[in-house]
Amino acid sequence: MAEHDLTARMAGQMDCHLVFPLLEFLQERQLYADEEILEAKIRLLGGTNMVDYAMDIHKSLHGTEDVPEDMVKRRTEVVSRLRALDAAAAPIVSFLQSPQLVQELRPDKQYNIHMLQERFQIGPDQIEALYQYAKFQFDCGNYSGAADYLYQYRALCTNSERSLSALWGKLAAEILMQNWDVALEELNRLKEIIDSKNFSSPLNQLQNRIWLMHWSLFIFFNHENGRNGIIDLFFQDRYLNAIQTNAHHLLRYLATAVVVNKRRRNMLKELIKVIQQEQHSYKDPITEFLECLYVNYDFDGAQQKLMECEQVILNDPFLGKRIEEGKFITVPLRDEFLENARLFIFETYCRIHRCIDIGMLAQKLNMNYDEAELWIMNLVRNSKLDAKIDSVSGTLIMTTNHVDIHEQIIESLKNLNMRTHLLAKNIVEPAQAAQQAAR
Numbered sequence: 001m002a003e004h005d006l007t008a009r010m011a012g013q014m015d016c017h018l019v020f021p022l023l024e025f026l027q028e029r030q031l032y033a034d035e036e037i038l039e040a041k042i043r044l045l046g047g048t049n050m051v052d053y054a055m056d057i058h059k060s061l062h063g064t065e066d067v068p069e070d071m072v073k074r075r076t077e078v079v080s081r082l083r084a085l086d087a088a089a090a091p092i093v094s095f096l097q098s099p100q101l102v103q104e105l106r107p108d109k110q111y112n113i114h115m116l117q118e119r120f121q122i123g124p125d126q127i128e129a130l131y132q133y134a135k136f137q138f139d140c141g142n143y144s145g146a147a148d149y150l151y152q153y154r155a156l157c158t159n160s161e162r163s164l165s166a167l168w169g170k171l172a173a174e175i176l177m178q179n180w181d182v183a184l185e186e187l188n189r190l191k192e193i194i195d196s197k198n199f200s201s202p203l204n205q206l207q208n209r210i211w212l213m214h215w216s217l218f219i220f221f222n223h224e225n226g227r228n229g230i231i232d233l234f235f236q237d238r239y240l241n242a243i244q245t246n247a248h249h250l251l252r253y254l255a256t257a258v259v260v261n262k263r264r265r266n267m268l269k270e271l272i273k274v275i276q277q278e279q280h281s282y283k284d285p286i287t288e289f290l291e292c293l294y295v296n297y298d299f300d301g302a303q304q305k306l307m308e309c310e311q312v313i314l315n316d317p318f319l320g321k322r323i324e325e326g327k328f329i330t331v332p333l334r335d336e337f338l339e340n341a342r343l344f345i346f347e348t349y350c351r352i353h354r355c356i357d358i359g360m361l362a363q364k365l366n367m368n369y370d371e372a373e374l375w376i377m378n379l380v381r382n383s384k385l386d387a388k389i390d391s392v393s394g395t396l397i398m399t400t401n402h403v404d405i406h407e408q409i410i411e412s413l414k415n416l417n418m419r420t421h422l423l424a425k426n427i428v429e430p431a432q433a434a435q436q437a438a439r
Contacts, residue, residue, distance in 0.1 A: 168190065259290075
């Protein structure tokens with residue numbers, strides 16, 4: 001199933017720190033050889049300050065306690081740089097660590113800058129040092145400290161570009177700490193800026209939207225209201241255009257969200273249209289399942305794709321989240337997807353057939369006969385489905401109430417005639433009463 005792995009595509013749109021959870025998932029699923037994953041981690045760590053972590057991975061990969069000289073040298077540089085930044089940011093960090101002093105800050109940035117300069121000799125250089133210190137802490141893997149300092153920095157920063165960069169960093173830190181509520185707030189804040197900011201070029205704005213959608217996957221597939229959130233964001237014209245321009249693979253996550261979200265079934269038609277438009281640019285078992293079912297009415301093809309969908313979900317870092325329940329491990333989104341997908345197959349098949357063999361339907365639902373019969377029985381009982389099961393013949397019979405078209409027309413004309421009569425009566429009677437009164 002590595003052919004459907006999107007990690008390589010996703011990594012190019014993410015901060016390198018956000019790629020580590022994806023690699024951890026792939027390593028756990030053993031989708032690739034351990035050596036490949038460890039080598040990928042070392043390459044990623046080259047862009048960070050987490051040198052000790054890189055050393056540990058190197059030792060594990062090569063089975064030795066020795067580390068390359070360049071790693072030792074790099075560690076010395078990181079420690080030296082950290083000390084220098086620590087000293088440069090010390091005045092403002094000391095100020096921010098005092099709750100009494102922080103209370104003196106106001107929403108007015110200019111006032112804050114003037115007050116810090118006048119009373120504490122903290123000027124633009126120290127504020128810039130705070131940004132560099134926060135960024136360095138993030139690159140060292142201290143996400144909690146980085147998030148706090150970036151938040152404070154944005155309250156003092158007057159440079160819009162720098163402030164935007166700090167917000168991206170704050171969002172990444174909250175994601176990595178799995179603070180999903182706070183991360184969602186930062187995501188919405190960032191979206192507002194991206195949508196309203198005057199970028200140097202439309203292409204730059206498009207790229208920011210693509211980054212935002214990729215980072216949002218961490219939040220939307222972990223937050224309790226995430227499945228609505230991803231549908232709301234990805235179906236907005238500007239973001240859907242970004243997907244169709246340079247992020248076609250995000251259709252996997254949009255399609256999955258629509259399938260498992262029963263309350264947003266109204267978006268299915270729009271989703272199918274987009275999948276058809278982009279079928280030559282991107283397809284996977286999830287998009288192909290919907291195309292087989294709703295475009296080609298190929299139930300055998302849909303059945304085959306549904307089996308592949310299960311493997312795609314299990315091996316996807318965003319969709320295959322595992323939950324331990326006692327001695328059992330479940331994948332909730334996999335279970336919901338299969339349940340809703342079977343319902344899609346069942347509903348579509350029932351629309352075009354009047355008498356359905358339960359055994360044949362069980363095959364199309366990837367279930368055994370008894371499971372399928374019980375599943376259909378519960379569905380008929382709990383829904384308004386106008387059908388009955390014939391256990392003797394092993395069939396599901398759809399009962400339809402056929403109304404003669406001529407009777408419908410006659411009934412409509414009767415209603416129209418009645419409404420016309422009442423309308424005329426309401427107009428004529430007041431007019432006649434007015435004439436009599438005039439006489």
